[in-house]
Amino acid sequence: MRNRSVFTFTAIIILLITAHAQLDLSLHAQLDLTVTGYMRIRVSHINADNTFATGPFGEPIENGGKSLFLLKPTIELEVMDNIVLGSHFRLTNISNSAMFGRPDYYLYQLVSPYVNAEFGNAKLVLGYFQEYFSELTLIRWDKDDNPPGAGGSESGCPECSGMPGVMSFDNLEEIDKELGFNGYHFEYAPEWETGNIDFKIFYTQPTVVNKEVTYYNRYMLASAIHGSKNVGAFDIGASINAIHYQEDAGKYWQSFYAINPLLWHTYGSAIFKIGFWDAIISLEKAWNYSKERMPDSVGNWSTDEDNAFFGKIELEPQIGPTVNKIQLAYIDIGKNYNAQYKSPSFYPGEVGFRGILRNEIKLGRIGFNDAFYYKAISKAEIEKLDALDVDVNTFGMSFGMNMDIKDVIMSLNISASKQTSSWSPTEDMYMESIRDIYVADFSVKPWVPMTISATLTYIDSDGDISRIFHLTGSLEF
Secondary structure, eight states: OOOHHHHHHHHHHHHHHHHHHTOOGGGGGGSEEEEEEEEEEEEEEEEESSTTOBOTTSOBOOSEEEEEEEEEEEEEEEEETTEEEEEEEOEEOSOHHHHSSTTOOOSSSSEEEEEEEEETTEEEEEEEEEEOOBTTTBOSOOGGGSOTTTTSSSSOOTTOTTSTTOOOTTOOSOOOSOEEEEEEEEEEOOOOTTEEEEEEEEEEOOEEOOSSSSOEEEEEEEEEEEEEEEETTEEEEEEEEEEEEEEESOOTTSOSSOSSOSEEEEEEEEEEEEEETTEEEEEEEEEEEEEEOOTTOSSOOEEEEEEEEEEEEEEOOEETTEEEEEEEEEEEEOTTOOOTTSOTTOOTTOEEEEEEEEEEEEETTEEEEEEEEEEEEEEEEETTTTEEEEEEEEEEEEEEEEEEETTEEEEEEEEEEEEEEEEOSSTTOOEEEEEEEEEEEEEEEEETTEEEEEEEEEEEETTEEEEEEEEEEEEEO
């Protein structure tokens, strides 16, 4: 069980606040109770040529049919004007290995409670919360770093299996930038007449497993400050993020710090943004320092330090009825920049650029869209390929259309991506890995909260073929 102390403390707080508010459940009509969430059901069939075939996220798959469901309601009760008690619930037959881990750090599979208290410009959350800092420091999934059909819209990182950000085709959750934790989160946004400023700090204890010990604790403290100001035609913003965690092999009931740490890790970044007309320029520089020792070694530390850079320019020109989105980015990740919560699709050592072009046009009740993606990097260290200094070229594209017929929305999307990885283990040896993904998806929204979709995915990974068909129903409430 992960972090029982946080769960127990949160439960006690809920009981105390409930008692203090003197709730009379017989007056349920007066309670401000809200229930939101979604339910998803997926029936799929997988046909793979051999045991080496993989799924959309690069994960191992098995032949045959499978039926999965996920019901995830969120219940919130406003017990005072500024205090809300809530909890996320999960009813599912999806395995823990697909649901948990890096994608989201849940306390228990069935329930994630929280207390949300707001006092003026301050907000305090006890229990479950979600947070996102930046691509180089704290993010769950970066859709922009993956091509259509392989992470940008339908699925995930082709080479992420075995990395800290491993995903699974079986996971029916919504995957976006925010990571989920259990702990204590405080945010303060003071009033500023000519701009905005925001300060965040949180503490959490996600439990992790490694190769040396059965389990160990991570004691994590993170903070961020962000400010923005409008100066004439320019929107200027700056942020500073910092994350520090320690790890030890102690029991979960230990205190708020590592008594006998195996790892110290500190990293952070500075971000500068400027927006003008239809363009936004963002520059991020990150640094990290860590020291680590083996469980049976005392005082014999190995240290790592490195830095990373991520810069991008985004343009959104509109030409007539067409909305265009252009993004150009440059990425430089140091080989020893081992920030675990950075974008999981960034490889250690990668240097290169990516470009994205998206277009949308609406003509009456019919809409068309397309997207083109290209990323070229070198010097990447890819653990799955057991290779250093890998050159990776990825190209993806998608075409889609949607039609609104008497409030029934139908859409068709076809996408394809190709990723080529090449490296030379020795001077006279050249190796190459090629992965192609093709996706065709047809969906219908007979009712605004409901979506029914049929998807066919064809994956060719170095000649290992897998074909996946799945029918998915989703209902939001």
